[in-house]
Amino acid sequence: MKIAIIGTRGIPNNYGGFEQFAEQLSVRLAERGHIVTVFNPSFHLYLEKTFKNVSIVKLPCHENILGGAAHFFYDYYCYKYAIKQNVDVALFCGYGTSAIAIALLNKHYTKAITNMDGFEWQRAKYNFITKKLLKWFEKIAVKYSDTIVADHSIIQKYYNNKYKVVPALISYGAEIPLHFDESTIVSFELTKYNYFLVVARDEPENQIEFIISAWKNSGNINKLCVVTNFQRLSRKYSNEKNIVFINRLYNSIQLSNLRHFSLACIHGHTVGGTNPSLLEAMAAQSFIIAHDNLFHREILENNAIYFNSESSLSLILHNFSAKSEKTDKAISNNLNKIRDDYQWGIITDKYLEVFEKILTLKKQKKNIDAD
Known part of the structure; x- marks a missing residue:
């Protein structure tokens, strides 16, 4: 299976939770024989083209010029690149800057799966207009993604109640350290x-x-x-x-x-x-x-x-x-x-189950259309 992970600030992680998630999941997917690509913004300091058998593709992200708005263009370019590479599944980490790209481009071979993160529109750092936009992007992501993922049962219930969809329930993972050093x-x-x-x-x-x-x-x-x-x-x-x-x-x-x-x-x-x-x-x-x-x-x-x-x-x-x-x-x-x-092995199993289900449905639809 060809899998792309889109919407983070890249791996290896030097930022936060989604970057840690992308690093841990991508490496484990690659270990299981899948062809995995993680997109890194151009300002990421990692210079190699692979990371533990994960392909790293760097694309321009002009954050220094456009600020946060740069990520709308960046996510669009990442998804377009994945489509051109005939990736089977594109996993989006969050919807805030990727919903527009999903709406515009999800008419192709590559299936879009969106991890919806938390309630972004509740964050205190955002003003009223930004919070309204985030609610709109949320709606778009739900409508145009092939499936969505919730990392907590409360998040899952929210999407079920509001949009009448049932997200896959997959949390984040954690590694249990083998020893500790003072x-x-x-x-x-x-x-x-x-x-x-x-x-x-x-x-x-x-x-x-x-x-x-x-x-x-x-x-x-x-x-x-x-x-x-x-x-x-x-x-x-x-x-x-x-x-x-x-x-x-x-x-x-x-x-x-x-x-x-x-x-x-x-x-x-x-x-x-x-x-x-x-x-x-x-x-x-x-x-x-x-x-x-x-x-x-x-x-x-x-x-x-x-x-x-x-x-x-x-x-x-x-x-x-x-x-x-x-x-x-x-x-x-x-x-x-x-x-x-x-544990990350459990989380990887659950994501693969979602990917395989989406691709099976796609194959069935293709067969019906052919008949």
Whole structure:
């Protein structure tokens, strides 16, 4: 099967969740003998034409000139390229800048499957007009994609109720580390189980400043380590000696070590879907303090402490000084959940099942048309 993955900032990952997803899925698909292409924007730093047997195709993306609008053109060019290469399936990561391309070009041999991500139009960083456009793009993506994928049951129910379609339910995955090494935390001047950890991009809906404020007001003497795109925050909090900022860390081994040796990971994401960073914290056997929402509750169940306000998080941190038998049990339960539901091999199986189903339907339709 010839498969293309479109709509990310490229692999190897140096940006975020969809890039990690594209890297992990593409490599596993290639390992199973499929011909896989991932499109990288021209500004991606990786220069080789293959990555672990995955073909890398670089196409122009003039983000420096057009800003975010460049990705509308970029996704269009990627899909057009995939069609010319007679790719069987194009998997789109998100719909925000790809919906127009799908609507214009999905009349060809190549089938379009769209992972709908979370509720993009809920993101605090977008203004009113952008949120309206995103809802329109959502509608277009549902209409013109051959099938859509939801990464969480709440997302799946939303599309079923609103558009009367049933998305394939496929989450993200996580690798379970085989061992952990304290040298990573030593290099960042941290001591095991003496710091709280936040791993998130500096976006309003990830609540990093909310977490910093709660930690400052808690009186907890343990450090706060924040892994993010840190320039703005590191300048703002430069006088805070107990905050350790780490800039744009994408090394999965180092991230796993940071998570594992933390006192707890604080997960403040508020916009829905299954967040890859949450799964990775579970896989790294970190205890989790999470924002209280339905998405997190379904995944973590009773195996986390939840906060719903700055004061509630401050109180949690004030009283949280060491791990216990209760937190160890929660860590074990979360690890078992990763083993059972979220390993990348399971996720790869589910995507292949969707791809094969779409191609079988296409073949059947072709045979009917021929008759």
